[in-house]
Amino acid sequence: MADKQLTEQDIVAGLAEIVEEVAGVAQDEVTKEKSFVDDLDIDSLSMVEIAVQAEDKFGVKIPDDELANLKTVGDAVTYVAKNS
């Protein structure tokens, strides 16, 4: 997936799949303006799992200090788009 240009919709859809798998949040709840912690009720342990799965899915590296800045789904989409 890392080889082709990902659209924003691809990334949101991919993240939504991961978030549903890890935390049981319905995929249509996972939209750009949502905060992982405050809106989607995802704890710090689940965020680590989501990050690892996102790395595999999008072929990116998400170091811990970058992960701390990914507050919303939109933040994650922007990061993946820039770094994949």
Place this chain on the structure above:
Amino acid sequence: MSNAEVVVTGLGATTPLGGDVESTWDGLLTGRSGVARLDEDWVERFELPVKIAARLAVEPTEVLPRVEARRLDRSEQVGMIAARQAWQDAGFGEDDVDPERLGVVVGTGIGGATTLLNMDDLLETSGLRKVSPLTVPMLMPNGPAAYIGLELKARAGVHAPVSACASGAEAIAMAWRMLRTGEADVVVAGGAEACIAAITMAGFAQSRTMSTRNDDPAAASRPWDVERDGFVLGEGAGIVVLERAEYAKARGARIYASLAGIGTSADSYHITAPDPEGTGQARAMTAALRTGGIDPARVGHVNAHATSTPVGDVTETVAVRKAIGEHPVLTAPKGALGHLLGAAGAVESVATVLSLYHGLIPPTQNLSEIDPGVSHDVVTGEPRKVDLDVAINDSFGFGGHNVSLAFAAV
């Protein structure tokens, strides 16, 4: 508030005989066996001499929501399932008990060993990234207690005693103390265990404590029988809801029985073998009678620890004779259930409470010819109808831990 009477108001279980209390109790009464041949590839790969175990009748993943199940070790899954059943059976809903007056005590013998093994495999094969951030909360032996505490919002104290095969009973004893000393009004207590894996099977097999009756799994666990050759490893959970009697009566709860007294002791004799004189075990039973203010003559039944090992089974009857006498009628539920280690004392406490409540003692399975060292009346064949005043549940663990719980009819 101290020295309050403690009563049992809720029961929950998931065992090799069934996914709940009703099916487990039915299995004990009708003489089903939870033991079967293991079909895992490691049994043959490692040429294990023991090829049988008592797996759960109902897979936890069939009961729990998917996301919850993936966050929990199997030992936590079974504990949670049994706790929810017990909570509901007690007639409690969400937020019905003041969190600061609610406690949880759930023990385990082994804890999240399968998580530890799986995550170590992942670390070795795939590196750090694949190790789950939930590894530690899944493998820690206080995990079942902690997750149940979170679920029920228990804030009076959440504890997880670890004393091998006495853990579940010790949890109930600890809960009794919390209620008697006024630390809580309600305590959810019991044990959870799910550690059937190549290494546990291999380790127990190497200690020569397990049955190798692989060709006849249903007959392998045979407490007190002359042909017994070891225990059968099982998995499951048992949970009871205990309350101060005053609290239970005020809310109009159904009361199964009282937990009149508890006794604990230690052998300080050998790391795995019980003191053959049964001295430590007898002291636990005597303590249960003393704390309950119970005359030994009132004890009509002992739900025994008897695991189907050559040494332990007879020792326990020596202890019963010393502490209580010849009169209690015995049964050994492990003939049907196998040995649930840290959950055993809790599941068997559920059975003991139901024996008092229904006036019915389930038979000991596979007892064809009784060991000549046993002089007590042991129930075999059909369940025994008997009016009981006091019934005792015994649990003993590797390490010389002895726990005796004295339940009384109300």
